[in-house]
Amino acid sequence: MEVLSHLRVLEIGSSAAASYCARLFSDFGANVRKVECPAGDPIRRSAPLTPHGQSGWFAFLNLNKSSVILDATDPNAVAQLTALIEDCDVLVDGRDIDSADCPAIDIAAIRQRCPGLIYVEASWFGREGPYARFAATDSTIRALAGLIKLAGPAEGPPFHAPDFQCGILAGLWGFIAAASSAVAGMRGPGRGRSWSLSIFESSLALSEYQMFEAYQRGDVMRRIGINRFWPNFPVGIYETKKGWLGITTITPAQWRAFCDMLSLSELRDDPAMVLGADRLQYMEQIERQFIPRLKTRTAQEWFLEGLKRKIPIVPVPEISDLLVDAQMKGRGAIVPVLLDQEKGLTVGSMQRLTSTPPRRGGKVPRLGEQQTISSRRRHLSDTKSTSSGRIDAGEPPLRGIRVIDFSMGWAGPLCTRTLADLGADVIKIEAIQYPDWWRGVDRRPAYIKDRMYEKTARFCMANRNKRGITLDLTRQQGLTLAKRLAAGADVVVDNYSADVLPKLGLGYDVLRKLNPRLVMMSMSAFGTNSVRRNCRAYGSTLEQGSGLPSVTGKADGPPVMSHIAFGDAVGGLNGCAAVLVALIHARSTGQGQFIDLAQIECMMPFAAPWITVHSIDRTPPVRYGNRHPQFVPHGCFRCAGEDNWIVIAATDASMWQRLAALIGRYDWAIDTSLSSAEQRRGIEDVIESSIESWTLTRDPDQAMSDLQLAKVAAGVARLPIDLLNDPHLRSRGYLQEVERAFIGLHPQPSMPIREGEAPFAIRTPAPTLGQHNNEILSGFLGLSSAEIAHLAREGVIGTEMVSEAELAKAKYAASDQQFNSIAPKRDPSGADRPLGA
Template identity: 75%
Template sequence: MMEVLSHMRVIEIGSSAAASYCARLFADFGADVQKVEPPVGDGLRRSAPLTPGGQSAWFAFLNFNKSSIIIDASDPDAIIRLTNLIEDCDVLVDGRDVDSAECPSIDVAVIRKRRPELIHLEVSWFGQEGPYAGFAATDSTVRALAGLTKLVGPLKGPPLHAPDFQTGIVAGLWGFIAAASSTLARQRGGAGRSWSLNTFESSLVLTEYLMCEAFVRGDVMQRLGINRFWPSFPVGIYNTKQGWLGVTLQTPAQWLAFCDMLGLSELSNDLTLLSGEDRLQHMDQIDLHFAPQLKTRTAQEWFAEGLKRKIPIVPLPEIADLLEDSEKKARGAIVPIFMSNEQGLTAGSMQRLTLTPPRRGGRVPALGEQQVRSNTRRHQSNSGAQSSGSIDADRQPLHGMRVIDFSMGWAGPLCTRTLADLGADVIKIEAIQYPDWFRGVDRRPDYVDAEMYEKRVRFSILNRNKRGITLDLKRPKGLALAKRLIAGADVVVDNYSVDVLSKLGLGYDELRTINPRLVMMSMSAFGANSVNRDCRAYGSTLEQASGLPGVIGNPDGPPVMSHTAFGDPIGGLNGCAAVLVALLHVHSTGQGQFIDLAQIECMMPFVAPWMTVQSIGGTPPIRYGNRHPQFVPHGCFRCAGEDSWIVVAATDSEMWHRLALLIGRSDWAKDDSLKSNEARRAIESAIEMEIAGWTLSRDADTAMSELQSSKVAAGVARLPIDLLKDPHLRSRAYLQEVERAFIGLHPQPSMPIREGGRPQSIRTAAPTLGQHNKEILSELIGLSESEIAELAREGIIGTKMLSERELAESNNVSSDCKIEPTL
């Protein structure tokens, strides 16, 4: 079977986890990816954790199915060799700003003048401009600055943060979205594009929801303790008779069902505990009831009970459990990986295209090794799709594409928002009976009459640049109109519970008969054919079920969640990437296809290195707390002021030397025996005490400024509210002010991928309920004003959410198929 991207060649230069992951996603679908390395190899080849054979499991995950080319910058023909490689490729993924990896100096702008069809992606930590530009950084210092550390961990003492396998994956996904959308635009007659990718801003996709909540509610978010998160309770992890159980209770119905399952009538009868925010005020008392009851049964037994009651609870797997998961292996979420004389397992591609699936595992190239290709590259330099750059030069990559958006909440709307930000015409379909639950689920008359469902900033940030229509899909006329819209669309996205659209007559098997070119993606929690397909899930549930909490935290402590809803934005980005690959296939062949995206699988890359190490050596991962498997020192240190912290790391012997001098330990700086991480590990506690004494005498920003002046990686542990006034984000115009009815001016986060110095501008605010009913029904379907008015009288379209009483009356004339998202 011809792989979707087998006609493409990608060149990767520099050393950056984000660049490597972006390029690997191309390799997953058959692209010829050539990784340029110096004679000593990419520094990531030496990144911990290491396999029993001494190979980097992190490098392996980022680079299987690529080839390696050695170019020695000291060779006289190095620049010519590299230039020739780039001029013969389709996409250049450039990580030199993170680490040059001794790459020969080249001017990409000059090369692009000769080859305007070249797509160039440049990766950096913070961008080329702004107060943080040039900062020394690690994954953990970036996450601290991005507001992803301070809210995690115990109530007292330092926040806890995860191993360094997050920002590279998130930024790599953004990079692939930029490059793949540009590839699609080029195939449709456009020129190549040049993008800059900012890893810091990429990470803010995980924080943007809390940033905007802080804009509305003020400074209400503080660290609440391990596995406790604002704004709801419980969202955490509990011990059982055997195993750990992830619990997320959001709605009153879920809370009551959980209390009933545990036999806690005293809690279910307390009407002051129906709301998650109200329960947040009584966490300790509630846990006193939960803890002994949950220990009476195993996590698996509670999970089985939760399935019956539609409660979002899930057992926490250990890495060993993941490695034995036959379903994930069968789906390609866990794949074999070959490294020299070792064979193990790692996370596969999560873009689960059913017609043109990604590769299932592969070989990690030895330094200088060329992989044998089964497909012949079709060079595109003479393709009619290439242009001088005049066609679509000022248009966004997805201009002219149409997306029908049935999604709700966070994950699906983020996927479709990204498509809209890139220029697609996204039509969001809601119903006055069942609007997007991110508008709020309160149906009491006061809430509905005051139109509170129009005043949620969280809905606004996830649905900008879209048009909105309401259709009652449970009635024949509404269903028929939806089909007419889909007949002229390129993409359909939904994150309803499994089978909802099929039961309505909108399943892929039916829709492809009216639109063979249609790409349809289902974004369920566990996958359409999973044994757990009916499990209710939120973004927190996905993190709990991914195995990630088991590698975070202190060795003697419980598993630790790292975000409130980590799985939602990760699912959204993976969904967008999958859609773009499918659209590339449509353009080449005219064939649409179904995408079965399981959001739980999208979380698995974050534990991939630990999976590989354990699959080969059989040893469970070590939990390091705030320390690190490679960098010494590495930790979160108290600064002057209340609950003020900074993350500091020394990534090599030179950085350690500068740090030792800065904190006044010139004796350590002069001690050659401390040049190695292993030697410093022996006195790690003493080093940490010295750093802690130094930081405690300074406020966090002053400490960061002094450390960065010495080129030591450091990042203040910010709260989400701090990001609204972050000097670097302000200097880069990351937050854009948008005016919207019912809300007024409010901040909107920009995409972290940019063409030129400014962010992509936001074209329109999120639609009010049914705002574009007339526009869409008249322009796209050709209905008359009288026909549209009749639909409104019948309640098939509308602009006002129904109250509980009105909904009950409406349901009397509709089917019993409840429309609700998985997440």
């Protein structure tokens, strides 16, 4: 039986966020019913379209659901809808985005009668705050979220990727809310949970890293060109002899290897170009030297060469390349789909659970088609529970879940941070020899002496609400303790390369023997069985290899990246969703499993509409730049002042008329020949010119205010630093002030999902290095003070980062000892016995 087959999910209203949330349930067998008006969900008409007029976007969002027609004019409509809701376990409500003629109902009254109901309500900005009633689109949300202004040519306008991003991000967050509620419900009978989901705040998962870099470093980020991003260079997409190549060079070692690969010894040895931030000052000079050399070989040839040298580079695929990728099909990243009479391919589930895998493809429901209604009814409270008692209404949903966190950087820590925010006890494992690289990779004496590794805002952002210990996993004592921690845990997470933990002796084959109920997730870049499993990758690499850049930008331009490190946050949220599904299964059956999550696959939903349509019509996808296949006008327009921009979209005829009147073109407002977007497309240049003449005379916030008063979708293109003082976020308490050693009071972002008016509180700041060694080793594992002191003397644990010189000395001593020792000598004191035994 599929892992979520006991759940019934109902989706109402028209919202990509709600649809994707519900799609994630259907991937694992939930019975998902979608309520539509007689005209159908408006998303059914969203471009791109197949030859028979089927929407690729709708197909991806609604795989394996049923469609239920409900006519709001029917006198029995409210009663019918109420009956559907009372018959479900999870209600996903997108009516605040677009009611799609769904009847008004009293949700509070229904929840009184059905206290176990899990309810997720999506809105653009949340119920309260200055933006609460703003008209919005995917692109205006991304503009306000700081995701547009830094991409594109330096002179402007900023480039932004096509729609479909916000719905996926918010849908993931909605699923996390609902699935965590389902986990909580398995502790015993109790109340359901009611969640509000802000699509705007959901999108900040992508920009929070740059927001907090700006908090620490100041206003240093600017748009510096197509496929160029602060603070590293080169990070971008470049032309080769055949195909495009995604390149990311972060560390000095990667830069040296990149220069060696291209025989650029002069650049390699220049002390002014060691760090990525330094190289930004010489971008043109550096590109003049390496771009011609890249054109001497193909993207695939450079990829293979980079693989040998451990450089994060990857061929940038066209949509057609993804469709013939045997590995993508083999892993279920590309799956078959039936759209009425058309057979095609679409993007499958990213949550690659190995024992209870997701569905591999399926059917898109025709309007009114009941295709998955089951005859069996089972409620959450009927499921086997590992504990008894009622759910405390004030408890976070994941109370009692213990997570061992081997992850570093952004993707893995975001996954485990979200689990911690929802109440899980997350124990983060680092080593004083190799701490989390988001503490910094600088090992020079001054950096160590000043404890700079305790002062990085990005580490604090990604690791709040966790407890932290240090263990040297290359030593037997550290390895033994890590195994004991895993033996008492519910979840283990890592985002190393696929072979790292298995080589250390911490692979799933080892840990499941110690703990059969353990859920273990590997979050490698390409998957444990991938031919690219040894390829180094960052979040930028994942976007470069996802197919999304091939549909972003202008038709005559290169593939365009939309956001540096995009893939990290997306991988982290998908990882959290996968863990929650596996926990539901483990709580029900007592059996854990391995999750083989490939972060590259987590990026593919953003290209899903084009993948679906291209699989059927084989026509190369159209690249619209900042324009839109359905909305005219749609673009990014310059405002008064230096580098000020606003995104504006007219999504229907009435919004177009209000926009035309606002900018003084009353003749356009009453001209019936311009009532449709296709009619306006013929004069799109003229329309855009008139809009920009109007915006150029206004401050961007004033322009947004005037447009929103006229109910025209508009959003100022913000920089990440602007979000620290955004009036809407401030009014909602999105940034919470937290006190921490070494840095003092600092802001922390809230989750975009809430169970009340206030966000989930940040309980504890990020741990200092080894902060909870004594607490966990003594309290959880039962070690004595003498044993803990011995571990500290041996360097197995500690609270201070090891310098480069100390690390080299330790490596030399270890190799020297290995050379001179025929067999390990036993400590007569018994100190090498299993600790805590």
